[in-house]
Amino acid sequence: MQTVEQSLRALLSEGTQDGSLGPGSKLPTERALVERLSAPRGAIRRALEVLERDGVIIRHVGRGTFLTEAAVAQVDGAPADTSPAEIMQVRLLLEPQVAALAARVGTQADLDRIGECLAGGGASDDFEGFESWDAKLHRAIAKAAHNGLLMNMFDVLNTARALPVWGTLKRRTSTPERRRCYHDEHTAIVDALRDRDPDGAEAEMRRHLQHVSDNLLGRH
Structure with a gap:
């Protein structure tokens, strides 16, 4: 106990x-x-x-x-010196495939929770609120894949997103316009999940994360 x-x-x-x-x-x-x-x-x-x-x-x-x-x-997980570039590399390798799996095996309850997170992010007009719902949305998609080992890997990745260097960079590069754009991209991912479209979910997740990476790391 x-x-x-x-x-x-x-x-x-x-x-x-x-x-x-x-x-x-x-x-x-x-x-x-x-x-x-x-x-x-x-x-x-x-x-x-x-x-x-x-x-x-x-x-x-x-x-x-x-x-x-x-x-x-x-917290057991990512090394404290993990860089934002390393975080985005791993996210781009992992999360598109996770989204494809979630589109195949996610339950209606999973989709309902994902929808709640999407709505929460859309209703948030401040940085902290949007970031919190953003993290919850991506984790809800990972949970919808129903793979315990994959979930452990995802949680290691999420501990990296809680590191100060990541939060500082996200805050510095965040604008209301970018948050609206990210919400639109989240909506496209969720639509593909609801359509049970693995290829579409994978492609929309990759497009979204590449956009986040470009904004954070200054690549165009």
């Missing part, structure tokens, strides 16, 4: 991998963690003290508890 500390670390690890948590992200309140983990408040507080001592979180009186950059490096 997991201790409260282990459960809390697992919660942070899951958030880092699915893109909902990154360096500087604010954690839920102690009360929310009590409900989420079904644990006594005292146990939650002691677990937070351990995580703070380990450098995983930092607490500011009156402001809340925040994830540190060191927390990302402690």
Whole structure:
């Protein structure tokens, strides 16, 4: 049986991998963690003290508890010195094939979840909101492939996307126009998935990721 500390670390690890948590992200309140983990408040507080001592979180009186950059490096996965160019190389190798597989074997429940993520991204008019839904969308597509080993590989890739160097570059190159363009490309991917079109899903994913790569790395 997991201790409260282990459960809390697992919660942070899951958030880092699915893109909902990154360096500087604010954690839920102690009360929310009590409900989420079904644990006594005292146990939650002691677990937070351990995580703070380990450098995983930092607490500011009156402001809340925040994830540190060191927390990302402690998640099993990508090396801390992984570059954005390396991330995009692996994404272009992996994700188009993942999308093709998802088009073949994804369930209606998978497609519904993917659609929710697409809608969330379309409704987000700020950088943080769009990036969070973007990460969730790509992970939902990977989950729709129903391959545990592939999912482990994808989560390693997602830990790289949580590294500070990636977030800094994404923020610097993000504009409302580009986010709208990415949403349109996401929509084309999802349409191909709904049509059960593996070739189309693969091609649309590759086109989208190549566009992201060009914008991030300055290639035209």
